[in-house]
Amino acid sequence: MKSYLAPLLLVSLVPCAQAADGPAIDPKLLSEEVKTLSSDAFEGRGPATAGETKTVEYLSAQFKAVGLAPGGDLKNGKREWTQAVPLARSEIQGPIKLELKAGGMEQLLKQGEEIAVRAAQDGSAQVSFEDVPLVFAGYGVKAPERNWDDFKGVDLKGKIAIVLINDPDFETGKGDFGGKAMTYYGRWTYKYEEAARQGAKGLLIVHETAPASYGWATVKNSNTNTMFDIVRDKPAAAHPAFEGWIQRDFAVDLFKKSGLDFDALKKQAQTREFKPVVLKDATLSANYAVNREVITSHNVVGRLEGTKRPDETIVYSGHWDHLGVGAPDAKGDKIYNGAVDNATGIASLIELGRAFAKGPKPERSIVFLAVTAEEKGLLGSEYYSANPLYPLASTVAVLNVDALSPYGPTRNFTTSGSAKQELLDQLVETAKKWNLAYETDPKPEAGHFFRSDHFPFAKRGVPAISYGSGDDWIDGGVEAGKKAEDAYTADRYHQPADEWEASWPFTGLVRDLQVLHAVGADLANSTRWPNWDANSEFRAARDATAAQRK
Numbered sequence: 001m002k003s004y005l006a007p008l009l010l011v012s013l014v015p016c017a018q019a020a021d022g023p024a025i026d027p028k029l030l031s032e033e034v035k036t037l038s039s040d041a042f043e044g045r046g047p048a049t050a051g052e053t054k055t056v057e058y059l060s061a062q063f064k065a066v067g068l069a070p071g072g073d074l075k076n077g078k079r080e081w082t083q084a085v086p087l088a089r090s091e092i093q094g095p096i097k098l099e100l101k102a103g104g105m106e107q108l109l110k111q112g113e114e115i116a117v118r119a120a121q122d123g124s125a126q127v128s129f130e131d132v133p134l135v136f137a138g139y140g141v142k143a144p145e146r147n148w149d150d151f152k153g154v155d156l157k158g159k160i161a162i163v164l165i166n167d168p169d170f171e172t173g174k175g176d177f178g179g180k181a182m183t184y185y186g187r188w189t190y191k192y193e194e195a196a197r198q199g200a201k202g203l204l205i206v207h208e209t210a211p212a213s214y215g216w217a218t219v220k221n222s223n224t225n226t227m228f229d230i231v232r233d234k235p236a237a238a239h240p241a242f243e244g245w246i247q248r249d250f251a252v253d254l255f256k257k258s259g260l261d262f263d264a265l266k267k268q269a270q271t272r273e274f275k276p277v278v279l280k281d282a283t284l285s286a287n288y289a290v291n292r293e294v295i296t297s298h299n300v301v302g303r304l305e306g307t308k309r310p311d312e313t314i315v316y317s318g319h320w321d322h323l324g325v326g327a328p329d330a331k332g333d334k335i336y337n338g339a340v341d342n343a344t345g346i347a348s349l350i351e352l353g354r355a356f357a358k359g360p361k362p363e364r365s366i367v368f369l370a371v372t373a374e375e376k377g378l379l380g381s382e383y384y385s386a387n388p389l390y391p392l393a394s395t396v397a398v399l400n401v402d403a404l405s406p407y408g409p410t411r412n413f414t415t416s417g418s419a420k421q422e423l424l425d426q427l428v429e430t431a432k433k434w435n436l437a438y439e440t441d442p443k444p445e446a447g448h449f450f451r452s453d454h455f456p457f458a459k460r461g462v463p464a465i466s467y468g469s470g471d472d473w474i475d476g477g478v479e480a481g482k483k484a485e486d487a488y489t490a491d492r493y494h495q496p497a498d499e500w501e502a503s504w505p506f507t508g509l510v511r512d513l514q515v516l517h518a519v520g521a522d523l524a525n526s527t528r529w530p531n532w533d534a535n536s537e538f539r540a541a542r543d544a545t546a547a548q549r550k
């Protein structure tokens with residue numbers, strides 16, 4: 001009788017785990033780890049601060065304790081727990097002089113008002129140019145797989161391009177760029193990268209609230225402060241010297257002074273036939289100094305070596321950093337604890353590591369990658385992707401976790417944006433076994449796919465996804481789930497109040513992790529290489545390395 005009763009008792013104690021088999025994941029451990037990582041002692045986990053030292057020590061010790069091997073930088077033939085991530089920190093120093101000449105008039109521009117200029121990240125210590133011509137280049141898109149080229153061979157050397165935000169079919173709602181949903185061509189990071197490839201002196205993006213999905217205040221705040229980038233061999237290959245945004249009204253007026261109609265040109269830019277247009281009698285001059293300094297932060301890396309195909313890798317990633325110590329809130333709290341964002345993800349990596357280390361050894365290797373400086377622009381993941389410890393060509397998939405729910409179990413899950421690929425199909429199928437339905441990103445126009453740590457991998461062709469918790473709670477439904485989500489966004493997200501709570505059950509996260517574990521285990525014990533859909537902008541980059549996956 002006893003042997004019959006015991007499993008029954010177990011089932012009734014863990015009511016949410018009955019749907020499918022998975023490793024036993026202890027919600028109490030998740031809670032403890034989130035509590036520790038988000039405690040004031042960790043000072044909000046700012047990169048290159050005392051909070052980093054503590055986080056790296058804690059995480060290395062946890063990875064070791066659960067049975068992972070160090071998977072970081074090689075030193076004297078041995079792997080360390082960390083990968084050093086040099087970051088360039090750039091700041092405009094002293095006065096900024098910006099002068100526009102248009103329609104026979106001269107105007108001094110004010111930083112943060114009609115224009116927001118980013119501190120140069122191309123390595124310039126001084127940005128200084130005079131009477132540089134301005135060229136409207138549509139959406140600034142060159143997409144060979146879509147037979148689209150806004151530049152049409154026009155030489156942008158020594159010129160500043162002005163482009164629109166989002167991609168050419170955002171406003172029309174249908175076309176070659178996914179309609180309202182944003183492709184990578186719509187993201188501002190792409191536009192600067194493309195401008196650098198075109199050899200432009202600079203790029204100005206016209207801010208419009210709907211296609212950007214945020215207002216001018218966000219543009220102003222995030223572009224006029226300190227800029228961070230990974231240290232690159234050739235920073236000028238990724239950044240033009242002059243990068244910034246201009247307000248829409250200012251752009252309309254500027255076009256008018258050059259005898260052009262902004263709205264008419266925008267309509268043209270939504271067609272393949274569009275050709276760049278020089279703004280007649282309009283030039284820009286600039287002069288300001290840029291202070292550049294290199295700081296070193298770290299990714300933390302644990303690894304389980306595959307038994308049969310150790311050179312093939314599945315990556316679980318999540319960012320360990322948060323905002324550190326900053327402006328106090330109304331209560332005087334200055335520590336941005338980042339309990340949900342992203343201590344939940346880091347606790348997830350630890351417990352996934354424990355589950356894999358305890359379970360049957362995987363045939364392919366599994367890397368647990370806790371990246372730094374996500375909050376500064378996905379820099380730890382960008383650095384790893386640009387300097388991979390394990391080759392990207394033989395990296396099977398990346399499953400990223402960021403800001404997961406500490407609440408109870410749900411009936412659904414989501415992903416940060418969605419791009420068509422087999423890895424997503426596999427995730428959706430697997431989740432069904434736990435009765436979790438897939439909820440697509442409700443705001444695909446916001447480009448969430450490009451704003452999480454899986455993206456630097458995706459950009460280089462590696463199948464990659466960021467998992468997101470669902471909002472349809474088994475206990476309380478969508479109403480309760482949405483309410484909690486809205487309260488988090490309003491009162492806690494990126495605020496000192498993102499703090500651990502003793503009442504959090506973490507039982508939903510247990511299920512989410514069982515799903516993610518199943519997807520990774522399935523890939524780790526197969527010879528499959530999931531790929532992107534044929535018309536995906538990431539497919540070509542993956543196919544280019546196909547020969548290395550034989």
Ligand SMILES: [Zn+2]
Binds near residue numbers: 319
């Ligand atoms: Zn985050």
